[in-house]
Amino acid sequence: MKIAFVTTEAVPFAKVGGLADVAGALPKALTKLDCDVKVFMPKYPTIDEWRFELHYCWEIGEMPIRVAGIPRTVHIFKGNLPNSSVEIYFIDCPHYFNRQLIYTTDKDEDERFILFSKAVVETCQRLKWTPDVFHCNDWPGGLLPVLVKDNYNWDMMFHRSAIVFTIHNIEYQGIFSPHILSKAELKPNLFYSDGPLEFHGSVSLLKAGIVYGDIINTVSETYAREILTPKYGAGMEKILGSRKDDFFGVLNGADYETWDPETDKHIPYHYSKRKLSPKQKNKKFLLDQLHLPFNKNIPLIGIVSRLVGQKGFDIFADVSDELMKLDAQWVILGTGDARYENLIQSMTYAFPKKVASYLGFNNELAHLIEAGADMFLMSSRYEPCGLNQIYSLKYGTVPIVRKTGGLADTVQDWHEFEYLGFDTGTGFLFNEYTGEAIVATVQRALEMFKDKKTWRKIQKNGMKRDYSWDASAKKYYDLYKMAIERRK
Numbered sequence: 001m002k003i004a005f006v007t008t009e010a011v012p013f014a015k016v017g018g019l020a021d022v023a024g025a026l027p028k029a030l031t032k033l034d035c036d037v038k039v040f041m042p043k044y045p046t047i048d049e050w051r052f053e054l055h056y057c058w059e060i061g062e063m064p065i066r067v068a069g070i071p072r073t074v075h076i077f078k079g080n081l082p083n084s085s086v087e088i089y090f091i092d093c094p095h096y097f098n099r100q101l102i103y104t105t106d107k108d109e110d111e112r113f114i115l116f117s118k119a120v121v122e123t124c125q126r127l128k129w130t131p132d133v134f135h136c137n138d139w140p141g142g143l144l145p146v147l148v149k150d151n152y153n154w155d156m157m158f159h160r161s162a163i164v165f166t167i168h169n170i171e172y173q174g175i176f177s178p179h180i181l182s183k184a185e186l187k188p189n190l191f192y193s194d195g196p197l198e199f200h201g202s203v204s205l206l207k208a209g210i211v212y213g214d215i216i217n218t219v220s221e222t223y224a225r226e227i228l229t230p231k232y233g234a235g236m237e238k239i240l241g242s243r244k245d246d247f248f249g250v251l252n253g254a255d256y257e258t259w260d261p262e263t264d265k266h267i268p269y270h271y272s273k274r275k276l277s278p279k280q281k282n283k284k285f286l287l288d289q290l291h292l293p294f295n296k297n298i299p300l301i302g303i304v305s306r307l308v309g310q311k312g313f314d315i316f317a318d319v320s321d322e323l324m325k326l327d328a329q330w331v332i333l334g335t336g337d338a339r340y341e342n343l344i345q346s347m348t349y350a351f352p353k354k355v356a357s358y359l360g361f362n363n364e365l366a367h368l369i370e371a372g373a374d375m376f377l378m379s380s381r382y383e384p385c386g387l388n389q390i391y392s393l394k395y396g397t398v399p400i401v402r403k404t405g406g407l408a409d410t411v412q413d414w415h416e417f418e419y420l421g422f423d424t425g426t427g428f429l430f431n432e433y434t435g436e437a438i439v440a441t442v443q444r445a446l447e448m449f450k451d452k453k454t455w456r457k458i459q460k461n462g463m464k465r466d467y468s469w470d471a472s473a474k475k476y477y478d479l480y481k482m483a484i485e486r487r488k
């Protein structure tokens, strides 16, 4: 089966959040299922051609692509996902992609992803490679389904190509003015009230993906149920509801080639569920680096996150004073909204022996925190899947999470399961979206941490869980088959 995997981020080339982890791993897992996958993403200035051994695609050459009436020059560079046969095609158009950030608030943001979508389609044409499925992700991938089924439907080569559209986050909806239609040379009659692209008087590319996708999915089963409700659906619940027979939840996997404490190249001391003791050395190493004192009886709580509302920093801020009274140390890595960066900075200044933080993006530190922390906090308001709690389980770093989305599907509460007579719990969960619930649940974890034997049991329960991509890749394979059958 031929799959064009269309993404705006992929590890190790460019990353903002979890989509990059998915795009760097799922295509590799699919090749084991006899899929021929090509990944397509924009070429950003931070992607080092030499380091990643990218080659200029002479067989494609220069492609003029018209956006908003102006032909822009596009070139294609080709590489591979590391240690794999999966080819990745980089769409190079400096006019649109030589920017500081992957996602911008620039006024031509819509044009950037029009160009990208057209360039993916035209690259396939020039390669004479007909995908059985275009697998498009999030709103930047929402226009391509419209183009394939409308603008480019003159080309017989795509007549049987189906679309799988994956929602990684329903709150990012790709909202633009209706001018996007003329800029993309879409038929003006596609825009009307409650039409396939219209959302509150504007165009939503996320909606376009939902309407034009043959199969739609999101990244956990619980989030799939949640976003059909007004509380979580961000206004898209009805539109999604109208597609509910074609809508599924498939949990993300983890790439254990990069996230495994037995082999992780970013951590100094390797360990496993059979030999857990070196984890302490990582904790000491991490605390030394952060200039925090080491005490094996004081738990270290890690946070690695985009600092945005989704991740629950508003309720965390409500109780930051309370949390600082607890007998724990904190290491926080993140970047995002200024108010949360300021909060974390002031906590770091006020409690120099308790809190260390790094406000920026730092992949190596993210790995070190997973290896060195005792616990990991994610107090998300909503969480489509979440990857850090999955990494935490593998690293014996006990997750404390809110029971929502993928967090609810991957972490089992120790006390809840104990009450039911099972000793299979892997972490600590809370339901209520309040600061008090965070404090109470962190306290519950701190109490349990004193009981070393039980703590080890919780750690090992988590380390035994297998969230490798193989199972989820099979589910995507089935969705691809279904999309081909249901191709509209």
Ligand code: ADP
Pocket (backbone or CB within 6 Å): 016, 017, 018, 019, 021, 304, 305, 306, 333, 334, 335, 360, 361, 362, 363, 366, 385, 386, 387, 388, 389
């Ligand atoms: P989201 O995609 O919503 O940000 P996920 O949990 O799915 O959440 O994925 C986040 C990914 O980004 C994880 O791999 C995490 O380690 C990484 N990450 C987030 N913030 C940072 C940061 N400041 N530095 C390094 N890695 C980060």
Ligand code: GLC
Pocket (backbone or CB within 6 Å): 017, 018, 019, 022, 168, 169, 219, 252, 383, 384, 385, 386, 387, 406
């Ligand atoms: C989004 C979600 C996150 C998910 C990631 C990858 O960024 O916020 O929960 O893990 O996409 O699917």
